[in-house]
Amino acid sequence: MDFNDIKGFAFDMDGVIADTARFHGQAWHQLADKVGTEWTPELADALKGVSRMDSLELILKAGGHENEYTEEEKNALATEKNDNYVRLVETLTPDDILPGMKAFLDELKDTHYHLVLASASKNAPKVLQYLQLTDYFEGIVDPAKLSKGKPDPEIYVEAAKTMNLPVNQVAGVEDAQAGIQAINGAGELSIGIGSSLHDADVKFNTTGEVSLAAIKKQL
Numbered sequence: 574m575d576f577n578d579i580k581g582f583a584f585d586m587d588g589v590i591a592d593t594a595r596f597h598g599q600a601w602h603q604l605a606d607k608v609g610t611e612w613t614p615e616l617a618d619a620l621k622g623v624s625r626m627d628s629l630e631l632i633l634k635a636g637g638h639e640n641e642y643t644e645e646e647k648n649a650l651a652t653e654k655n656d657n658y659v660r661l662v663e664t665l666t667p668d669d670i671l672p673g674m675k676a677f678l679d680e681l682k683d684t685h686y687h688l689v690l691a692s693a694s695k696n697a698p699k700v701l702q703y704l705q706l707t708d709y710f711e712g713i714v715d716p717a718k719l720s721k722g723k724p725d726p727e728i729y730v731e732a733a734k735t736m737n738l739p740v741n742q743v744a745g746v747e748d749a750q751a752g753i754q755a756i757n758g759a760g761e762l763s764i765g766i767g768s769s770l771h772d773a774d775v776k777f778n779t780t781g782e783v784s785l786a787a788i789k790k791q792l
Contacts, residue, residue: 574762574774576789580742581687583732583756584710585622586697588748589766589780590678591669593700594621596661601628604654610636622749624693624722625651655696662696665703673781678709680785687711687736691728691745711736724751726758733761744788747773764788 587594598617605612610632620628629651633639642650667675681688690697690713701707712735714728721727733743745756748766753773756763765773766780775791777783 574741574744574792576792578742579686579744579762579788581689581733581736581738581744582681583689583691583714583729583736583743583745583761585745585747585749585752586690586692586694586700588621589671589746590674590706591665591671591700591704593662593665593694596658597694599661600654600658601632603657604629604650605632605636607653608633608636608638608642608650610638622693622723622747622751624716625655625695627722629654659696659699662700662703665700667705670704670706671780673779673783675706677780677783677785678706682709684785687738689714689732689735691732692716693722693728723749724754724758726755726760729756729759729761733759744775746783 584590587597601620602612616632616635619631623631629647630639633642688710690710693716695716697713701710714731714735716728719727719731729745730740733740736743740760744762744764746764747753747756750770753763753765753770757772762775763773764775766777766783768778770776775788
């Protein structure tokens with residue numbers, strides 16, 4: 574994709590705009606302890622960018638508990654995790670925006686790019702509210718209305734529709750491999766934040782490196 578073709582940006586939330594992933598980690602860790610699954614760095618990494626129910630299934634499977642709960646009980650566990658997460662989210666302030674990301678959002682807003690949030694988190698609107706970033710985004714893709722989670726491209730296809738743009742005019746910003754796969758699968762430009770995201774079209778090690786000039790330089 575040529576830099577001048579980009580008309581809109583679709584953003585993941587966790588690890589891109591704010592480190593709410595640590596809250597997810599704390600809340601999932603609490604749940605893993607409850608169901609008797611050992612919490613490991615590998616399990617924590619596997620949950621990145623994955624929907625709530627899929628994350629629960631991964632935790633249950635990791636401990637060999639996947640056949641021990643009814644669907645109703647699984648829903649109750651997922652709700653309990655979310656309640657714990659929301660209590661942590663309520664402590665967020667604009668100081669929790671990741672380095673450089675507020676400046677990048679300001680730059681995009683000032684140059685009239687379309688901006689949409691494409692997060693698997695159902696709590697994304699609440700997170701934006703506490704970060705005081707709600708007004709930057711013209712829309713938020715509702716994960717509850719999607720049939721498949723990342724790495725399926727559906728969320729990024731919907732993000733393009735929300736902006737009324739063709740996918741080949743949209744860049745997606747992610748910090749997880751599942752998210753990069755979703756962006757690439759949608760036919761959009763993938764911007765990866767993190768040294769291990771080899772499949773990203775544009776790569777940055779940290780959020781502080783991201784700017785329009787830096788993106789243009791890599792393209």
